[in-house]
Amino acid sequence: MLHRLRFSLLAACLALSFPAAAADLDKGKEINGTCAACHSDNGQGGKKGEYPRIAGQQAKYIESQLKSFRSRTRVNIPMFPYTQERELSDDDIKDIAAYLSGIVLDTKMPTYTGNEDALTKLLMADKVMIIPRAEGDLANGEALYQKQCAACHGKTGKGRGMFPMLVGQYTNYLLRQVDLYLKGDRPHDEDGTVGRLNALKAQDIQDIMAYLTSIQEPKE
Ligand code: HEC
Numbered sequence: 307m308l309h310r311l312r313f314s315l316l317a318a319c320l321a322l323s324f325p326a327a328a329a330d331l332d333k334g335k336e337i338n339g340t341c342a343a344c345h346s347d348n349g350q351g352g353k354k355g356e357y358p359r360i361a362g363q364q365a366k367y368i369e370s371q372l373k374s375f376r377s378r379t380r381v382n383i384p385m386f387p388y389t390q391e392r393e394l395s396d397d398d399i400k401d402i403a404a405y406l407s408g409i410v411l412d413t414k415m416p417t418y419t420g421n422e423d424a425l426t427k428l429l430m431a432d433k434v435m436i437i438p439r440a441e442g443d444l445a446n447g448e449a450l451y452q453k454q455c456a457a458c459h460g461k462t463g464k465g466r467g468m469f470p471m472l473v474g475q476y477t478n479y480l481l482r483q484v485d486l487y488l489k490g491d492r493p494h495d496e497d498g499t500v501g502r503l504n505a506l507k508a509q510d511i512q513d514i515m516a517y518l519t520s521i522q523e524p525k526e
């Protein structure tokens with residue numbers, strides 16, 4: 307909560323000092339109407355990871371991916387038409403990225419007071435996203451993740467800047483991306499098809515996935 311308050315204060319200050327550079331969250335919300343058809347209203351994604359979660363993702367990363375889709379550096383046939391210049395300008399990309407990155411999805415079911423009506427309950431539950439536990443060796447997953455992935459994707463898997471969050475993302479989606487990286491169809495890090503992911507065994511990747519689904523809730 308405090309964090310969000312700080313963020314809004316910061317956003318307000320930035321808006322005052324650089325009016326032209328600040329992202330327009332209302333515009334972002336409006337653009338999200340188009341995205342919701344596939345990624346759903348609060349950016350949770352869907353169909354078990356066919357559509358990735360984009361809520362709470364790093365803003366800089368969202369911007370970079372939308373630009374990659376637009377330039378076809380990253381091939382995404384369903385989204386290509388939405389990213390063409392007329393559909394999504396650089397300003398729109400800033401606005402939608404800021405809007406989506408600000409959506410907070412809970413990792414616990416809400417506690418109802420009993421006074422909510424059905425619609426309120428539905429809206430509360432709609433802001434919860436819990437990825438089912440993936441099978442694997444958690445100790446091996448933790449050791450590998452912390453040694454080989456955390457430097458970029460963050461110790462808690464939330465990502466930072468250009469590095470995407472991996473925790474809270476569909477396991478199926480992540481595995482599909484790893485597959486694309488291994489085949490060299492999507493660039494991961496500068497090493498290309500001889501990068502760090504290629505050095506891992508399939509079971510190691512599975513163990514990392516298991517670990518990622520085990521750390522969704524912050525430790526009390
Ligand atoms: C027609 C369906 C569709 C629509 C509409 C759509 N997307 Fe997507 N989007 C996808 C699919 C499918 C993927 C995953 C592609 C893959 O597996 O590589 C994706 C991937 C993404 C990613 C990459 C996520 C990641 O973790 O790398 C971002 C960001 C994204 N979409 C943002 C948006 C935004 C913003 C909009 C609205 C302007 C939008 N999408 C509209 C289908 C859609």
Ligand code: HEC
Nearest residue numbers: 454455457458468469470480483484493494495502503514
């Ligand atoms: C040197 C920094 C770096 C390290 C270390 C790193 N990554 Fe990444 N990772 C990236 C970047 C940058 C991207 C986004 C690439 C792009 O723009 O397409 C990414 C993207 C990903 C994605 C796709 C996420 C999405 O939403 O589409 C997965 C999955 C992933 N990394 C897994 C891993 C795993 C597992 C490890 C450890 C074995 C790891 N990465 C280590 C930099 C790194």
